[in-house]
Amino acid sequence: MTRGEGVARAVLCVVSCLALVLTMANGNARAETADSAGTSGTTDSAAQNDLPPYTLERDVHLFVVQADGSVVEDDDTVLRANTAAGVDEIAQRYVWFNKDIETITGLSAETIDPDGTAHAVGASGIRDVQEPRSAGAPTFEDGVLRTVIFPGVQVGSRVHLHFAKRRAKALEAGTFSYFVEPTGEPVAFQRLIFDLPAQVPLHADARGYAALAPETANGRTRYAFEYRHGPYPPLEAGAVAYVNWGDRLMVSTVPDFAAFAARYREAAADATSTDPAIASLAQALAADVSDPREKARRIYDWMRFNIRYVALFLGETAAVPHHATDILRNRYGDCKDHVALFSALLAAVGIRAEPVLLDLGPVYTLPDVPGYGAHAINHAIAWLPDLGVYADTSSGGYAFGYLPPGVMDRPVLLVDDGVLARTPATERRERTARLSLDVQPSGDADYSYYVEDEGAGAEPERNSFRRATHTGAQQLAAQRLRLTGVAGTARVSTSPTAATDGPFSVTMEGTLDHVVWRDGTTAIPATSSFTGGIATQIDNWLAQRRTQPWACIGGEWTESAQIALPAFARVTDVPQDVQVSDAFLDYTSHYVFDAPSRTLQIERRLSARFGHQMCTAGEFAQMREALVRIERDTHAQIVVRAAGSTRGA
Structure with missing residues (x-):
């Protein structure tokens, strides 16, 4: 899923089970190896062909987390355009925020010419845009992109973006998690700092990110990770995502997947799932059949043809499904909403189903610590244990009993059982x-x-x-x-x-x-x-x-x-x-x-x-x-x- 120009290369970062898509300018991690590369606008075209489009020269993220999961983030990033393509990449940046629970408390931006002259981005160059993937669905209009348009960017220019953001309410109370991976451009220096109450331990799975020694003072502990990387080899045609074998970092205050599943399960409890309207619909769909598999198939088909899928990743907004009655009335929902209504309809005809959390995309592993993220947990489907079937009603184009390739052969977290399993590796x-x-x-x-x-x-x-x-x-x-x-x-x-x-x-x-x-x-x-x-x-x-x-x-x-x-x-x-x-x-x-x-x-x-x-x-x-x-x-x-x-x- 993309968020338009620039955000197509974004990284999904989640704070307090918060999803926040960070582009390179908004603090994603990329590195640089040749300090002299791209510092002049006179680089000839042959040399430019060998340069990465842009370099992340400096990126410092500070997250100050409270025990209740509220967060203040400070993000200071400098990127340099090495080529004309790099100019297009960095000249417009985005800061994603949830307008219902988050506030951008400060933002400054400037273009720095190759000779060092700075040009501040004025008010006319900063505007808010509705998250396009909400597709006009009112219950998903909390996602907003603050768009920053830098003036006068040329080859050799740098863009400097500094913003502060406050999340007053955690998506899941008392939790914090963050996922980041490289986007493919060189990183000269990146530091990720997590400041938490001393009594709240931070669990980490770091690959390629160097952990510094934690520092504790005044009742708080600071964890820091640093990252540098030269040019990356291009992703080969047909290759799976770099994160399968390359660098990435996941940190979380949730100790294990069982605890993560329990939090999701408790939050997803919905008294409206037994509403008479849901029961009536389910019984009408399965009225003339006795075979449980055929009942499930009919309900599955009704879901995929009648409930529009709003393609937001799990964790980008509150990780709690909407009420099943609201999903039925509105006839749309994201993946977790699909699972909630599908499960309620199945339960009405005596078929068990439970949510399954996984990654949707070319990723065949999960980090060792649980959390939401672009290449961590970002999607939900259903598991029907009595039928031995995984089902993804949001996929739309697949028959009951089959899965789209994007969720096959993936590690999954069974929410009711709190254990990891795996979706089928092959199908007919x-x-x-x-x-x-x-x-x-x-x-x-x-x-x-x-x-x-x-x-x-x-x-x-x-x-x-x-x-x-x-x-x-x-x-x-x-x-x-x-x-x-x-x-x-x-x-x-x-x-x-x-x-x-x-x-x-x-x-x-x-x-x-x-x-x-x-x-x-x-x-x-x-x-x-x-x-x-x-x-x-x-x-x-x-x-x-x-x-x-x-x-x-x-x-x-x-x-x-x-x-x-x-x-x-x-x-x-x-x-x-x-x-x-x-x-x-x-x-x-x-x-x-x-x-x-x-x-x-x-x-x-x-x-x-x-x-x-x-x-x-x-x-x-x-x-x-x-x-x-x-x-x-x-x-x-x-x-x-x-x-x-x-x-x-």
């Missing part, structure tokens, strides 16, 4: 594709393409077409042609979209341009599916040589194709059969060319069994040879020479 995912190409005497081709998804991929595909207009569906089909690298026309039809589970199929028909040229030689791709098939999967996994952990989602793919060539075409080369197997992959391809009819038949099968969703660089090295062999086959070609052509013509 199958795709079958059949392609027919009939090349005409013109060299263009008529085609018919059928693809059927089963398992986890079926409902997202069905949901895309369910929500599309007729024109939108045709545009989806045309886009798939373009992504396949071919030009032509497309008419699309689908199996019924009213269903909410089971297989889903899409049929595309139309023409493709210039499949075979009428003179000379043509290399025709031996295609067995359009985008999304085996070739797409292999290309994504082989996007680059991997040195970082990466996302690997397996499945089963079966593809067949028939390519009929015109009378003028003479086939000179046909791909050979291929078989590849290793610990993770099984792949076969089979080609049959019938000369009298000039028809090539293709069959391909791929089974990818990773057993988890985050593969290591070592696992990539093990499977790379197999992937390359498969890639070569999926990009194989049929070589065709037009009748009467001579070699070299």
Whole structure:
């Protein structure tokens, strides 16, 4: 989730279970290695290409926390633009605050020219903007972005932002937590200081952040952490988040996950969950079925189609669900609200459910101490223990019994039990594709393409077409042609979209341009599916040589194709059969060319069994040879020479 320009690179920091998104200018941590880099606006473009866009030169955060969880924060940050891209990154900064319980007590900002001349940001350059992700929902309008627009920023300029913020009331009484991770730019110096009552211990999980010795005086203890880092290697295509293996810091006054779960459980207690309106709705939805799983599925489907999801991370606002009756009346809510109403509806028909707290995103671990944060706990789903099912009604596009990839294979905190568990690492995912190409005497081709998804991929595909207009569906089909690298026309039809589970199929028909040229030689791709098939999967996994952990989602793919060539075409080369197997992959391809009819038949099968969703660089090295062999086959070609052509013509 983003908060617009600049905030897309923000870090979610939570104070007193407070979520506050901090950009580099607002105190996020990034480091610098070359002091001379970017200090002059005359740096040539070749040199700029080697520079990080900006550097965090200095960042000091001081949090003064009281026993009740109220906090005063002081944040003093200086960033330097090293390149033109860096100018865009730092010229506008944001301070996030909850207007109901927080006050910005002081803010000053200035641009410092390369020669040291300072230009203060005037009142016209500071304005408040409604948190855009609230999507106009009145019960989520407490989030505000104080926007600071710096004047005259150029390459070599520095922006200096200093603000103070007071939180008068903790999101959860008596608690404090804070999460921070690097955003990818160099950090010359950062210090994070936490000042707490001496009787309130601070628990920390620091990786890359150096802990200084705590200092106790006058009944209070100061904990400090320092951070420096040079340029970071770029995140590889398909890699999971840096925080999985890189630096990050979580501090919390909550000692363990059991205590964290207990606090959430107590705060989430809701007397309205047994309201007659909720019971009546649940009983109506499940009136004609006795199977508990089918009852749960119907309630799940009603939730995802009728309760709009407001995409705010858990912990950015109060970590307490709204009343179930209010969620039902308003027909919207964030993740914790979805869980609250879904659980209440299930309870009304005798099905147990409990909240589950986890991270939504490319993060497969949690810090050792509990707390909210962008890459810590930030999302809630439901666990139905009697059915053995995790359910995320806020995901919208997934059938009951399946999870979106963003919450699979993740550590989760079961709120009722107060213990850590893990969501499923794999789920059924199958795709079958059949392609027919009939090349005409013109060299263009008529085609018919059928693809059927089963398992986890079926409902997202069905949901895309369910929500599309007729024109939108045709545009989806045309886009798939373009992504396949071919030009032509497309008419699309689908199996019924009213269903909410089971297989889903899409049929595309139309023409493709210039499949075979009428003179000379043509290399025709031996295609067995359009985008999304085996070739797409292999290309994504082989996007680059991997040195970082990466996302690997397996499945089963079966593809067949028939390519009929015109009378003028003479086939000179046909791909050979291929078989590849290793610990993770099984792949076969089979080609049959019938000369009298000039028809090539293709069959391909791929089974990818990773057993988890985050593969290591070592696992990539093990499977790379197999992937390359498969890639070569999926990009194989049929070589065709037009009748009467001579070699070299």
